[in-house]
Amino acid sequence: LTGIVTxxxxxxxxxxxxxxxxxxxxxxxxxxxxxxxxxxxxxGSQTFVGQTVSQQRAATFIDLIYETKTTxxxxxxxxxxxxxxxxxAVGHPEWQDDERFKTPALRDQNANERLxxxxxxxxxxxxxxxxxxxxxxxxxxxxxxxxxxxVDHPQVLANDLLFTSQHPxxxxxxxxxxxxxxxxxxxxxxxxxxxxxxxxxxxxLAAGMSDDxxxxxxxxxxxxxxx
Numbered sequence: 001l002t003g004i005v006t007x008x009x010x011x012x013x014x015x016x017x018x019x020x021x022x023x024x025x026x027x028x029x030x031x032x033x034x035x036x037x038x039x040x041x042x043x044g045s046q047t048f049v050g051q052t053v054s055q056q057r058a059a060t061f062i063d064l065i066y067e068t069k070t071t072x073x074x075x076x077x078x079x080x081x082x083x084x085x086x087x088x089a090v091g092h093p094e095w096q097d098d099e100r101f102k103t104p105a106l107r108d109q110n111a112n113e114r115l116x117x118x119x120x121x122x123x124x125x126x127x128x129x130x131x132x133x134x135x136x137x138x139x140x141x142x143x144x145x146x147x148x149x150x151v152d153h154p155q156v157l158a159n160d161l162l163f164t165s166q167h168p169x170x171x172x173x174x175x176x177x178x179x180x181x182x183x184x185x186x187x188x189x190x191x192x193x194x195x196x197x198x199x200x201x202x203x204x205l206a207a208g209m210s211d212d213x214x215x216x217x218x219x220x221x222x223x224x225x226x227x
Contacts, residue, residue, distance in 0.1 A: 002033040002179075009180035016185055025183040032161055032179040035150075039176040046147050049164055049172040065144055066119050070126040072144035075118070075134060078104055082139055089137040090121040167192040200225040 009026045017023050039047075064074050077086040080103070087095040095101060095117070100110040107114050122130060127143060134141040150156060151174070160177070167173050170192075178187050200223055204214050217223045 001037055002028060002030045005033045005036075005179045009182070012180070012185075013182060016182075022184060024185065027181040027183075028179055029159065031155060032159055032177075032181075035156065035161055036176045036179040043147060043150075043176075046151050047174055048170065049174050066122045068122050068125060068127040068130055070128070073122070073127050073130055074142045074144050075122070075130075076140045078107070080104065083107065085137040086118070086134070086139045089133050089139060090118065092117070092121060163189065165189060165192050169195060195226045197224040197226040 006026075006028045009028055013024055013026050035043075064076050065072055066075055075086070077083045083101065083104075084096055087093055099106075101107045101114060125133075131141055131143060145153065151162065156162065162174055163177055164172050164174050173192060175189070177189070181187070201214055204217075204223070205211070214223075214225075218225060
């Protein structure tokens with residue numbers, strides 16, 4: 001995803017150079033790309049500022065996300081070295097000799113059993129305890145944040161990743177800015193999402209229609225324009 005965003009951003013910067021003769025610095029981070037990509041589909045509960053959200057848990061339970069005694073963490077142990085370290089860290093060194101999990105391919109084939117066993121083991125301690133143990137063992141892991149925790153995360157704030165705007169109907173709206181940042185052509189969000197028919201006249205007039213033609217279409221009910 002970040003690679004696609006970067007390719008698009010570089011293309012935009014090259015177009016700017018073609019038109020102006022000036023190059024510019026483009027910044028893209030994985031965090032910015034992911035938050036921007038997922039905001040519209042997964043962060044609707046955090047879009048309307050000031051409205052209480054009671055449901056913070058994900059609707060589905062997916063691979064690599066595990067419940068602990070306190071909250072959720074993400075654990076990835078696909079390489080042999082990581083899998084062996086995970087077995088020891090969770091107190092089940094005998095898993096290392098289980099024929100179902102000897103190779104990455106076998107662990108993938110027996111994913112249901114592997115995930116169920118790992119999940120059962122991780123329920124015994126808090127997220128903080130497991131993260132400390134797994135990190136010390138060299139097992140890739142990270143805390144899983146709720147949506148509201150993500151919005152207030154220090155790195156999200158430091159990246160200036162989210163912004164708010166005022167919508168005439170919906171009120172204050174929180175959104176993720178575009179992932180790429182340009183040194184000489186900073187992106188702007190000038191207008192909120194339009195109301196139905198808000199720019200009908202403006203667009204048709206810009207397309208070459210006359211005021212009378214637009215009025216005829218409105219009278220006929222062929223188009224709609226908001227007041």
